[in-house]
Amino acid sequence: MDGGGGAQRALRWLGLMVGVGVLWKLFAGVALAVLFGFSLEVVPGPEHLRVGIGAAAPPVSGSAASVVDSLETVMGRMRPRRTYIVIDRANNRLWLRRDGLILREAVVSTGSGTILKESGGEQRSWTFETPAGVHKIRSMRRDPVWTKPDWAFLEEGQDPPKRLSERREEGSLGEWALDLGDGYMIHGTLYERLLGRSITHGCIRVGRDDLRAIARAVSSGTQVLIF
């Protein structure tokens, strides 16, 4: 009898302790969240906009308003004056922009990030990435002929030829090549089905129709911003 009663008491105690433990953890969790959590407030969005920049905003007056106006003018002056190209490498997108407007959006292909290592010879190495930063179109060539660099042969398991004529390839760059320097170009492609994928050796491949539109809108000196 005594043994059974003892076991019951022990079980009751165990239950009590577990219950208290769970409650304690629950309370402690809530307390910690309340103490150290974030107090976030909604920041008024466009639907609540009373004052601000943009055509829809009502006119405002006062010194703060004139400060905003003058700062906006300063920002506006720092915009590129001419049409410029923006390239998003991670999403394989290209935009032709001017005065804050998007004139054209294109799905493109950018660098694959692949590393090519030469096993023999000079043991050179190439990383096929599209370089981020601010570039300029240095020259534009219609119906360009590609002079294949060494890596184009090594990648195919061939030795690079010594004669220049053996390096020349017609048609593979499409109708236009916009030269960005250091061997990087914006050009056409034979493989339009692969647009949107990171597959190039660092150049930016563009579909035929988009390339035609881009070539019409830009010239030597046009800024190309790659991020």
Added chain:
Amino acid sequence: MIRVLRRKWLFAALVGTALISILGLLGSGAPEDPDHSGPTLEARADALRAATQLARADRNFFVLDPGLGALTLYAGGAELRVYPVGEVRAGSRRAITWGVAEGADDWRTRVWADARIDPPIHRNLRVIVSDSVVAPDLAGAEKWIPPTPEEGVPAPRHFMVHFADGLGVEFALADGEEAPRDIKAQLRGLLARMLPRNWDRHRIRVEMTAVELGALYRAFPLDAAFVAVLPKG
């Protein structure tokens, strides 16, 4: 006797915890702006001042403007990309805002830099050794077809960008947006938040569509500074 004392101690601890919780709820920062007034001109002027300085320095930077519903990426004075945003929430840790005098809102107008993204993106590097390549494909077909950006790095349900000096920006799916649940990623995110290095002092939560969220996550330039148009609380 000891049992009674133990029970009393436990009871006192529970009551104490409850009191702290209630006090916390009562003192949880300023209430929401009832009339949802727009961002103040001062906040806008502060952000524009910072943006012009960054543009002059030819820096890459983001401007988050809840009033315009946009997160804009600039390179110098040139607009690179505009990401539409939905609801934006901002605030500090309750433990920081308690009893702190005016001026604690300075964080709302400052420029943030040195970003770190969580979860980080791991890209598989493909290495080719020139010897190992087989004979060229004379048909000219590409031998290796990489995934699309969306396949390679799918849009997460949310991600964090931690800036040095204590700002965490959480980019999350807007209500009603669908994305596959990833329990492993959710657990990982929960654990990551507990790491001391991720203990931000201030937080901004930005809601976006799945498409924009994925595009931003894949392309987020970590060298970009960050400015927000946040009216002082």
